Amino acid sequence: MIYLDYAATTPMSEESLDIFNQVSKSFFGNPNSMHDVGSRASRLLDTSRKELAALLDCPHQGIYFTSGGSESNILALSSLIDAHNGKGNHLITTISEHSSVYHFFKKMENAGFDVTYLPLDEHGQVQLDSVRKAIRKTTILASIQYGNSEIGTIHPIESIGTLLHQHQILFHCDAVQAFGKVPISLTTLKIDSLSISSHKLYGPKGVGAVYINPEVKWQAQITNTTHEMGFRPGTVNVPGIAAFVTSAIAVCNDRIKEQGRIDSLRSALMNELKQATVKSHIEGHPTDYLPHILGLRIDGMEGQYVMLEGNRYGIAISTGSACQVGKQEPSRTMKALGYSDSSAKQFIRLSFGKHTTTEDIGKTAETLRYIINKFLQSKGG
Structure with missing residues (x-):
């Protein structure tokens, strides 16, 4: 075939599989446990966080590991909107977003938010002027994917981010298809939140990550959550994360x-x-x-x-x-x-x-x- x-999806690389097996055997502890077995897992998790942050050119304190791209999108959007909904009830996205983002915004409409779905030009690209026209005083956040998952069109993310920041509007970007394919520097780009996924990069399924600018306020979706600095509940998948970061490094280097x-x-x-x-x-x-x-x-x-x-x-x-x-x-x-x-x-x-x-x-x-x-x-x- x-x-x-x-x-x-991509097949797991041999290197990623090997790391997954090694870490599963040798770093099986819960990184939140206080004993030495847990501490070893915690140190490896911290190393993985720093290595992924280096690939994205961002502070490691802004990296949160998740179960994949869809959860990354939903948690990031929910956490940011809940923390900033005092500003208004208007959101911006595109009609061609990944289903996790598109259906999230449909849910937000049912919750009383006003959503603008930006049009595409004949090449499937969002035009900066359409973003500008959509902005209101009540706009909280915009979510625009880096590259379309069906036709591959890349949006003018740098220009869009600059425009949104001029209006103090949060910018989330689904970069699941783009990460590892194009250079992404979160020090340069005006992106507040970005989602990526392991299984698009020859890593294991069920692993992903979110970056949220440490200077941007977000609200935990479940109070008193302790894992991932309160961003996501559930025992952290250290073997999957180590394998994810291993494959991401290899892809970005090549x-x-x-x-x-x-x-x-x-x-x-x-x-x-x-x-x-x-x-x-x-x-x-x-x-x-x-x-x-x-x-x-x-x-x-x-x-x-x-x-x-x-x-x-x-x-x-x-x-x-x-x-x-x-x-x-x-x-x-x-x-x-x-x-x-x-x-x-x-x-x-x-x-x-x-x-x-x-x-x-x-x-x-x-x-x-x-x-x-x-x-x-x-x-x-």
Whole structure:
């Protein structure tokens, strides 16, 4: 099977697996326990926190470990909004956010908050002017993802953060797809809160992290919580965190070389698909994009059909974010780009990783062309 769904999840690296096993055996203590076994786990947890902070260029006191990207988003948003809701009841986000963020804001609407969903341009990018127009005196917080998980478009995060800070508006950024793919310096960027996830970086599932600027006030969601400085209840997953940070260091150290390689594979596949009988359309920004994500539409063919046929012939792709699979509604991102339901359902996503080879790209292009021709023949084309 050729795996081209790295944006959904990645296989654990051997290095990460090895660290997970070692720490599980040798640092099994609860880091909140006062005895020596707990203290050893606590020291390793503190080291992991500092190492992750170094990758993000931020103070380690602002790092909180969680169970993954979705919990990171929800806890960060809840903790910040609850601490600052005296300012007003207006929130800003985009229609194309990850489902954890999108459904959180729908919940906030039901709780009486006023939410503005920013539009996207034809490339799926938020324009700075639309953010400016959305700002009110009662705006508490804005949440805008770093890069879209379906089409890979990168938003102008630096400019947006600067604008929001000029208006004293908190800025949360879901960077789950972007971390390890683009340089992120939280000393430079005006981001108050940022979420990342281990399993997008060849680390274990069920582990993630949040950064919240130590100078920004937040409110614990469950009072008297002791773990993670009161941010999240539950015994801390020290082996998972150590494995997460190990994989994150490896990915970040290899980022420039690997993303150049991935970008070449992406371009090669795009060129191969130009030879197909039916036209394929590349979705997303032509220059501001995450190289490992390629969003496509193939004229006249539903994405689910292409995905299932691809699976039959040994190619694993998706029809969008894994968190939306199984739902009948077309992609919110595609709808935000102005497509009809039928056109939006033509969407497929291919995403590449460190095990993707030139041979995989050639075989994928060949298979997709075969699926297209087979479909045309069945329709009498």
